Amino acid sequence: MSDENGVIYRISGPVVTATGIRSRMYEVVRVGHEGLMGEVIELHGDKSVIQVYEDTSGIRPGEPVVRTGQTLSVQLGPGLLTQIYDGIQRPLPVLEKTMGTFIERGVDADGLDLEKIWDFEATVSVGDELESGNVIGTVQETETIVHKVMLPPGTSGKVASIESGSFNVTQTVCTLDDGTEIQMMQKWPVRSPRPFKQKYAPDTPLVTGMRILDFLFPLAKGGAAGIPGPFGSGKTVTQQSLAKYSDAQIVVYIGCGERGNEMTEVLDEFPHLIDPNTGKPLMNRTVMIANTSNMPVAAREASVYTGITIAEYFRDMGYDVALMADSTSRWAEAMREISSRLEEMPGEEGYPAYLSSRLAEFYERAGRVETLEGEDGSVTVIGAVSPPGGDISEPVSQGTLRIVKVFWGLDAGLARQRHFPAINWLSSYSLYPQSLDQWFRDNIATDFPEIRTEISSLLQVEAELQEIVQLVGSDALPVDQQLTLEVARMIREFFLQQNGFHDVDAYSGLEQQYKMAKAILTFQDSAKKALAAGGQLEDVVNVPARTNLMRDRFEPGYLDRVDGLVDEMNKQIAAAAEEN
């Protein structure tokens, strides 16, 4: 028996042990007569332990195992955008065509359409000296995105020939003087980060259009955020809003071990959604990976790596990429399941001891970098976490919080009050304001950070007052504190609450957010003045113009009307004081 071909020795669920091959760690092998795809995850003397990406029912010991010599890789090139993949980059529409409604096994599918012809436009000339990662030409991949064809990492040299024209992704578009032929498609192993020149500190916010996120807990382009929350608290809705409205140029959405129907909803919805930033269909900038909860567990484990590798590839073109992983807990559970089949010594709660280092490695692939080409590109990672029972003291939440700088804590209590997004403003945090404040001052308003501080301290004061109210009722508080409660309620109901399904309310630009926050503080000021002048709290609070100011945010063009509405409110409040 040669080293290339072995046989199955043992099968236990998704884990198969083979003998007779001398494989390398993380090498892809083909298992059984049907050639199921698997990956070597442990070596034991002459035995290779393989995690198999497909269902193993019916496979017997003695069936062949064949090496491929390659590690788990993805195909990168034009054709990624608008596509929807399973965890190992098989396009789901292609799978539907070849096997119908249900996902059978043993079917291979290329990640890219190898036949499709693209218009390649060369941007370098014969004789140019190129280094790895340099852009050699462009392809208009979708209406809004120009795909830059780059020299694969590890190749460099002088251009011997290059040609613009129509090619498919496997045809040679360029040759180097050492004879290397360059195609539009390159492969990259998913478990290795793609190279770049250097990492920068993030200094630009990722604008999401969600007021509580952008205003109170901003995330930087190239940063990492964790969204833990119990079921029903709105993780998926928040992730989807981010995928729809964040101002990244490319979005990679990973549905990892989640619900089939929800994934379908995303698939149905996205092609019809318009990007508020470009006015073109959102799908044009989106790559989706869907490995639902009942699809094979090993492919779920791979799906986050497939996603982040695609994200890095677009980063290398100089784009700002946002990656949403929903949910990283399912990924961790897949690791746990495999680890337990390997009979590894468990760490906390049965998770493998390497859980936190794997989480850290994954989130470290986020960042703002100088690409090999010298451009500025970023990958922002937003990972949902599904802690059992909503208790974030569990290992996945804790492992995530140690790494990410932004924590958007979802709260079941708020969700029950139908306060959406149900992000708890007291427990959430962002460590980015320091590095982003200059940007906010320069681009939105010079007092932006100060307004933010005022709003969040009002919320803090409210929390303290609420404890007293719980005991004695709000009428027992002095008037100025009652006003504070009213202002805080306005912050919650007018500013923090946002309807992700409403055409207008779902997205607020930064300028509008700033004006809304400012309007709340203006209300506080005028109300204070009115109370000092002898007005009654009841009258001041209930001026119709304030209700209008709050309700009108659901109508288009709100940004242009805010100032007028605020003026009207001030007038009415002043009038309310004079009546007394």
Place this chain on the structure above:
Amino acid sequence: MSGKEYRTITDVKGPLVFLEKTEPVAYGEIVQLRLTDGSMKNGQVLDTSDDMVVVQVFEGTAGVDLGTGVKFMGDVFKLPVSKDLIGRILDGAGRPRDGGPAIVAEGEADIIGAAINPYSRQSPHDFIQTGISAIDCCTTLVRGQKLPIFSASGLPHNDIALQIARQAKLKDSDEEFIVVFCAMGITAEEYNFFRSDLERTGALENAVLFVNLADDPAVERLITPRLALTAAEYLAFEHDYHVLVVYTDVTNYCDALRQIGAAREEVPGRRGYPGYMYTDLAMLYERAGLVKGKKGSITQFPILTMPGDDITHPIPDLSGYITEGQIVISRELHGSGIYPPINVLPSLSRLMGGCIGEKTTREDHKSVSDQMYAAYAQGRELRGLVAIVGEDALNERDKQLLDFSGLFEDKFLRQSRDEDRSIDETLDLCWDLMQNISTKYLVRLDQKWIDKYHPTEKK
């Protein structure tokens, strides 16, 4: 391969049998055991290698000895499927239990069930009217959804499940559901209750029952729901039926899963349940939905009892992460004599947003449901405050909300076991009750709906 009988058992442990020196045996293969007294048992391969095969025995290992003969059947577990399943009662392993003839198969289906390609699914959006106000208004059920009932021992979840099975229909349509009922470890008494109710209403003729009772082997329970769902898939996707799968009790299923895990000496996860329980449950729950190009659908109503009424227990917790919402039954409401005692506050239907509104239910549904929910939530919260400071300390708004929460439970939630309210009746009832709150506090209602529907303020 079949034909050869091995007598090489080395170990028997709980429901597991270990044997050695076999020819290559397939993972998941079906196994027949011939005991020394001549009786037969069935099992399935859980782990296979050149040296050792582990078999899980569905009927339990009582009576198995080292001389027991083991025969490998050369195939994975399959259910003979046919339209004739409708109207039949089968046991937990798929054999007739009603004294009727064997099922004449039109085909055989692998009971594990392949995953539906998410790209081939169709978004569920057809409103199912259950006739129960709390569900129709606040946690709307959608065809193709999986919506479990989170209950606990001593609560009337069975009555609710039966009422739903009886009354469920599409609005303005007489199209009926085929009910696939799957019992996992419930008592004979509970089973008789289900059965006699289905018989009484004539629904049995349109139902398939898979029954594994409390005194049937626990390991068999791992197969029962897979059989039921395989039958459901066949009826839905081959014969265009709309199938409603009711299975009870998921907690018993999970306990059987734990039993196997313990016997295999696996590393346990939370509360001793195996780490793969999420994946395992997902492989049941995810077999719901609609697919492109097929007329049928599968809607799932799993019932689970929360041990100690604890919603954070791994079983309800993992279920909640997979299913599209939940209906939570409350002991407190049950105690105050309200049927159905559905606590709408922690209940949720994730698919509701896409299926309510002008075209399907009524234009004001979303607004009304949000307002009812918010007002009830606030009213309930005030009860705690009133207990401390007394009702007199409340302001006008709070008083109205407090009173409303009582009305909500008494008039809106409460209905009789055979009361079938149409969605219009339910929404009109909501408006009727909301009269008790002055409109300036009804901030979640759009003005245009107040103008149109409010009993006293409409224009």
